[in-house]
Amino acid sequence: MPKHILRLIILFVIVIGLFLVARQFLIPESFGEYGHYRANSIEENANHDIKYVDRAECAECHDDIAALKQGGPHKNINCQTCHGPGNLHIEDPTPENIVKETEREFCGRCHNKNAARAKLIKQIDINEHNIESKCIECHNPHEPWN
Amino acid sequence: MELNKKNKKTRRDFLKLSSAIAGSVAFYSMFKPIESVANRKTDVTEREHWYGFGFDIEKCIGCGLCAKACKIENDVPREPFFFRTWVEQYTIKNGHIIKDENVIVESPNGGIDGFTQSVPDKEIFKSFFVPKTCNHCYKAPCVQVCPVGATFETPDGVVLVDDSYCVGCGYCIQACPYGARYLHPEKKTADKCTFCYHRLKKGLAPACVDVCPTGARMYGDLDDKEGPLVQFIKNHTCRVLKPHLNTKPKLFYNALNEEVR
Amino acid sequence: MEHFDQLYQALNEVVGYIYPNEIELRWSILIVLYPYITGLVAGAFILASLNRVFEIKALKPTYEISLLAALAFLLVATMPLIFHLGHPERFYELMMTPHSSSAMAIFGFVYLWYLMVVLLLEIWFDYRRDFVVWSQESKGLKKFLYKVLTLGSNDISPKALKLDDKLGYIITVVGIPSAFLLHGYVGFIFGSVKANPWWSSVMMPVIFLLSAMVSGIALILVTYMVINYFRKQKIDMLCLDSIGKYLFYTIIIDFTLESLDQIHRIYEAEESFDIISLLISGKLFFTMSIMQVLAGTLIPLFILGFFQFYKPKEKIRKTAYLISGILVLVGIFFMRWNVVIGGQLFSKSFYGFTSYKIGLIGGEGMLAAGVWMVVPILILVFLLWLLPPWKKQHSGG
Numbered sequence: 001m002p003k004h005i006l007r008l009i010i011l012f013v014i015v016i017g018l019f020l021v022a023r024q025f026l027i028p029e030s031f032g033e034y035g036h037y038r039a040n041s042i043e044e045n046a047n048h049d050i051k052y053v054d055r056a057e058c059a060e061c062h063d064d065i066a067a068l069k070q071g072g073p074h075k076n077i078n079c080q081t082c083h084g085p086g087n088l089h090i091e092d093p094t095p096e097n098i099v100k101e102t103e104r105e106f107c108g109r110c111h112n113k114n115a116a117r118a119k120l121i122k123q124i125d126i127n128e129h130n131i132e133s134k135c136i137e138c139h140n141p142h143e144p145w146n
Numbered sequence: 147m148e149l150n151k152k153n154k155k156t157r158r159d160f161l162k163l164s165s166a167i168a169g170s171v172a173f174y175s176m177f178k179p180i181e182s183v184a185n186r187k188t189d190v191t192e193r194e195h196w197y198g199f200g201f202d203i204e205k206c207i208g209c210g211l212c213a214k215a216c217k218i219e220n221d222v223p224r225e226p227f228f229f230r231t232w233v234e235q236y237t238i239k240n241g242h243i244i245k246d247e248n249v250i251v252e253s254p255n256g257g258i259d260g261f262t263q264s265v266p267d268k269e270i271f272k273s274f275f276v277p278k279t280c281n282h283c284y285k286a287p288c289v290q291v292c293p294v295g296a297t298f299e300t301p302d303g304v305v306l307v308d309d310s311y312c313v314g315c316g317y318c319i320q321a322c323p324y325g326a327r328y329l330h331p332e333k334k335t336a337d338k339c340t341f342c343y344h345r346l347k348k349g350l351a352p353a354c355v356d357v358c359p360t361g362a363r364m365y366g367d368l369d370d371k372e373g374p375l376v377q378f379i380k381n382h383t384c385r386v387l388k389p390h391l392n393t394k395p396k397l398f399y400n401a402l403n404e405e406v407r
Numbered sequence: 408m409e410h411f412d413q414l415y416q417a418l419n420e421v422v423g424y425i426y427p428n429e430i431e432l433r434w435s436i437l438i439v440l441y442p443y444i445t446g447l448v449a450g451a452f453i454l455a456s457l458n459r460v461f462e463i464k465a466l467k468p469t470y471e472i473s474l475l476a477a478l479a480f481l482l483v484a485t486m487p488l489i490f491h492l493g494h495p496e497r498f499y500e501l502m503m504t505p506h507s508s509s510a511m512a513i514f515g516f517v518y519l520w521y522l523m524v525v526l527l528l529e530i531w532f533d534y535r536r537d538f539v540v541w542s543q544e545s546k547g548l549k550k551f552l553y554k555v556l557t558l559g560s561n562d563i564s565p566k567a568l569k570l571d572d573k574l575g576y577i578i579t580v581v582g583i584p585s586a587f588l589l590h591g592y593v594g595f596i597f598g599s600v601k602a603n604p605w606w607s608s609v610m611m612p613v614i615f616l617l618s619a620m621v622s623g624i625a626l627i628l629v630t631y632m633v634i635n636y637f638r639k640q641k642i643d644m645l646c647l648d649s650i651g652k653y654l655f656y657t658i659i660i661d662f663t664l665e666s667l668d669q670i671h672r673i674y675e676a677e678e679s680f681d682i683i684s685l686l687i688s689g690k691l692f693f694t695m696s697i698m699q700v701l702a703g704t705l706i707p708l709f710i711l712g713f714f715q716f717y718k719p720k721e722k723i724r725k726t727a728y729l730i731s732g733i734l735v736l737v738g739i740f741f742m743r744w745n746v747v748i749g750g751q752l753f754s755k756s757f758y759g760f761t762s763y764k765i766g767l768i769g770g771e772g773m774l775a776a777g778v779w780m781v782v783p784i785l786i787l788v789f790l791l792w793l794l795p796p797w798k799k800q801h802s803g804g
Contacts, residue, residue: 002567004535004560005574008528011558015523019502026503028311036506037298041308048344051219052353074359081211081357085218109209109260110359116235116263116273120360121207227414229427246681251424251758278426287602293512294500313500314493316433317511323602325426325755329433331410334493391601407756 051085052078058086061093065142072143082106082141107135196303197341198368198396199355200378201277203403205362208233208275210257212354212363216279217258219342219353228328230339231279231354232256236405237265238272249405276406277363279354280305280326280339281387281395288318288327288338297336303368303396304341312336323388324395341365368396409769416764423759432751432763435771437487440779442593442615443743444484449590449616450623451477452526452582454653459579465649471796472634473627474530479787481522487779488514490770510596521589525582530794531556532575536563537799552793590619597746604679605686605750610668617661618739624654625735632729634791644721648714651728654735655711662704665742682757690760691749694741703738707731 033039058079059066069075080086084099108126117123130138139145216231217224234257237250250265263273282305289297289305296312299305312335319327319336330337342352350356355363366375375398378384382400388407399406417430455473458466489495505512539561542553591612597603598611608614628650635642672683687695710731718724753760766772 002560002562002570004558004562004567005570007558007560008531012523023503026499031295031504034301035298036295036504038295038308038311041298041306041311042300042343044308044310045306045340045343046347048220050345050348050350052215052345052350052356054350055356076361077359078357080215081359085215105260109211110207112260112262114208114261114263114273115265115267115270116237116261116275117207118203118205118275118360118362120205225411225414226418227411227427227430232427234424246758249758251756253424253427256427287600290508291510291600293506293509293514294497295504295506296500311497311500312494313497315491315511316493317509317596319428319433320751321600321602323755325428328428328431329493336493407758 049087051087052080053086053090055079057090068140069142072140072145074142074144102134102136104135107139107141193301193303193369195367196369196396197346197365198282198303198375198398199279199341200364200366200375200384200398200400202362202364202378202382203274203276203399203401205360206233206275206277207360207362208235208257208261209359210260211357211359212277213256214258215353215357216339219345220340222337223331225331226255226258228331228337229256230326230337231277232258233261234276234278234406235261235263236272236274236276236403237263237270238403238405239265239269240271243271272403274401274403276399276402277354278324278326279397280341281324281393281397282339282341284394284396285392287321287323287391287393288336291317291321293317300343304343304346305338306340306343307336307338309333309335309337323391323393413764413766417762420762421759423754424756425754425759425761426756429751429754430761432748432761434747434751435491435763436748436765436773436776437491437771437779439740439743439747440487440776441484441491442590442597442747443622443740444480444487444779444783445593446590446615446619446622446739446743447626448477448481448484448521448623449586449619450621450625451480451627452586452623453620454624454627454650456579456583456586457653459576460583463649465645468643468646469627469631469650471533471794471799472631473623474526474533475790475794475796476626476630476787477623478526478530479790480783481518481526482786483779483783485518486782487776490775510592510599513592517589517592521585525578525585529575529578529582532571532578534794534799535571536568537794539563540800541798549793587616591616597750602755603750604677605683605753606746608668608672610664610671614661614664614668617657617664618742620657621654621661622736622739624650624657625732625739628654628728628732629736630787632725632732638797640797642725644724647725647728648718651711651714651731654731655708655715658704658708658711658735662708679757682753686749686753686760690752690762691745695745695749698741699738699745702734703741704735707735707738 028038030039031037034042055078062079066079069077069079082101086098088097104126110121111123111126113123113125135141210233213229213232216222217229220230222228222230232253234251234253237252239248239250241248248271252261252264254261257275261275263270265273282299282303284303286299286305289299292298293315294311294313296308297305297318298308309330314329314334314336316329316336319329327336327338329335342350342354345352345356352365355365364374364378366373366378368375370376378400379398384398384400385402386395386398387402414430417432421430451473454466455470455477457463458470458473489498492498501512502515505515535557538553538556540563542550542557542561545553594612594615597606597615598608600606628647631646631650632642672680710727714724714727748763751761752763765776768774
């Protein structure tokens with residue numbers, strides 16, 4: 001075999017060899033354990049912190065409100081649906097780190113009249129229904145008929 | 147002349163040889179890689195769960211608090227652009243039912259700020275809300291096209307992204323028929339609904355399901371025949387989105403209208 | 408953030424309904440360039456191979472130019488792609504853990520195969536004798552470069568040269584299917600996306616291939632004329648006429664296939680038809696009907712077709728060839744644009760459109776794109792300086 005062909009082949013072998021060596025170092029650990037992906041990523045995805053805490057937690061301190069709510073039409077609604085995530089609040093229970101929406105528009109999100117809205121919810125027109133005051137002045141948000 | 151003839155011969159030999167090689171390579175390649183290339187699945191038999199969603203359009207009141215909770219829970223950028231889940235308001239106007247121009251779809255800020263109806267009641271033929279999210283397809287096109295294996299389906303049926311491995315090529319975003327993916331503006335990697343995997347593993351419901359005031363969103367274990375999700379599918383006429391694409395979504399809708407895409 | 412400003416602007420320009428994540432048009436101008444540049448490579452290479460395998464004497468003056476142009480563009484082909492990634496530094500993962508079911512994963516390997524095994528080797532075998540000769544004649548840097556390129560072997564005995572020729576020939580033969588693979592594969596990246604009806608088509612790889620050949624041939628036509636202009640050499644009209652002829656035929660095939668694809672789409676009129684016809688008559692009207700079809704296809708087709716029957720004076724022909732070549736190059740660019748950008752302008756809900764405004768600056772702006780088009784030209788100039796085809800000894804082994 002002529003010298004130049006031999007050298008060419010050696011060159012190729014070196015390049016391919018380097019590639020194979022690099023592969024050994026660059027494929028991340030746990031890759032391919034379950035499939036064509038990094039198995040550790042499952043774990044990493046599972047490790048994020050939660051913000052909306054277990055819905056049962058609020059009742060531990062606010063048992064009065066939980067009980068009140070339990071008797072009314074809002075009984076199936078999570079406290080955090082209206083009050084936002086409770087992760088900060090349950091660690092340091094102050095009024096500052098929990099949301100309290102008192103505007104008419106907030107109730108309107110669910111109750112304002114809209115043809116698209118499922119019929120199962122009672123709807124009022126927030127531009128007509130007792131416009132002079134906030135909803136919560138007549139309806140207790142935790143027990144609207146109270 | 148001599149030389150030329152000889153040359154021709156070798157030339158023909160080369161052609162023969164190379165076509166023989168090409169032919170056998172092609173033949174072999176017909177069989178072997180089809181298995182790896184086709185979006186085939188080897189089912190994991192030993193799994194504890196196999197998660198899926200069930201959305202009931204008849205119950206959705208379009209409050210949009212699911213989309214809001216999702217953004218908060220998962221640190222999705224708050225600008226009105228990136229959504230792991232969102233809600234669409236469909237309004238079909240009176241008139242020609244078949245025609246697309248009578249269908250009005252809206253989703254301002256993904257529904258996070260709630261909805262108002264833009265069409266007067268008397269012009270409305272039908273209207274409803276459709277919550278959307280990643281379908282966690284059984285034959286996920288996004289998983290199929292990912293060049294490096296940075297998006298995958300976990301053994302329990304959740305399609306996830308490995309954000310420390312994703313190169314951010316965007317191919318999965320193009321491949322998703324449901325628009326469920328986006329490129330995270332800070333992380334520069336593909337991002338999508340994780341089924342709130344971090345909550346599932348702590349025994350909690352996904353945030354969107356947890357805050358839904360009417361139970362329009364539910365999730366469950368598709369392996370559990372007595373479980374709520376399988377019962378929901380059993381007791382309602384459920385459909386999936388874009389079934390003709392054969393992605394086999396694991397998100398089932400009750401009362402899904404034909405107009406919804 | 409500037410990025411968000413753009414998105415807010417796009418939000419205002421949404422027509423109808425699009426999925427909220429679709430506002431951002433993910434694959435921008437850089438991804439338009441990628442198939443465009445690879446197409447030029449594949450096309451130029453195929454022209455060179457036709458030349459060699461089928462011994463088309465008239466094309467001989469363009470053989471080396473085609474190879475060098477292919478190399479110059481190939482060296483840059485990956486750049487727009489890599490710089491478009493969210494994490495360019497993770498690019499190596501494509502080589503380390505390629506996903507066998509992903510059309511994109513094969514990219515690195517097809518590319519390397521084509522670059523290292525086909526193109527470089529073919530050029531090397533073609534020039535090896537000259538490397539040896541030049542390494543003895545020249546001085547300084549050039550001498551050093553040639554020395555390295557000889558791999559330290561000065562064997563230019565007739566036997567060795569004959570072997571080179573033989574091996575070069577084999578590589579050319581292997582190279583043709585490789586060039587088809589390279590660009591057919593790029594078409595497949597788009598054609599296999601079933602979520603997108605504008606892309607999803609079996610014809611896509613074939614159309615990409617044919618349009619690649621069209622653009623590659625046009626590139627060589629223009630490059631050949633420009634090189635001869637700068638070298639103040641007389642243009643070989645026989646060569647020019649034959650390139651023109653091949654360009655004419657490939658355009659016909661390409662245009663036929665593309666029309667077939669569209670006619671099929673129109674006749675079948677599937678679910679997506681309404682939105683696609685709005686797309687073509689609206690957002691893509693200028694880039695498609697005017698730039699791609701009229702300027703990039705019909706006008707050159709008419710000019711070149713005319714020359715098949717009647718050959719006017721040389722001077723007129725030269726100008727006409729130059730104009731047709733440039734028109735074709737522009738037309739194919741817009742063809743890529745219409746595929747890549749067009750496919751993302753409409754929503755996969757088929758209820759509306761987003762918009763795309765290309766910025767001037769920034770990594771994905773017009774200037775960056777311009778740079779990636781200029782760099783290959785500079786590389787080509789360098790290659791022509793290092794490996795001037797006109798200084799080669801054409802005596803045959």
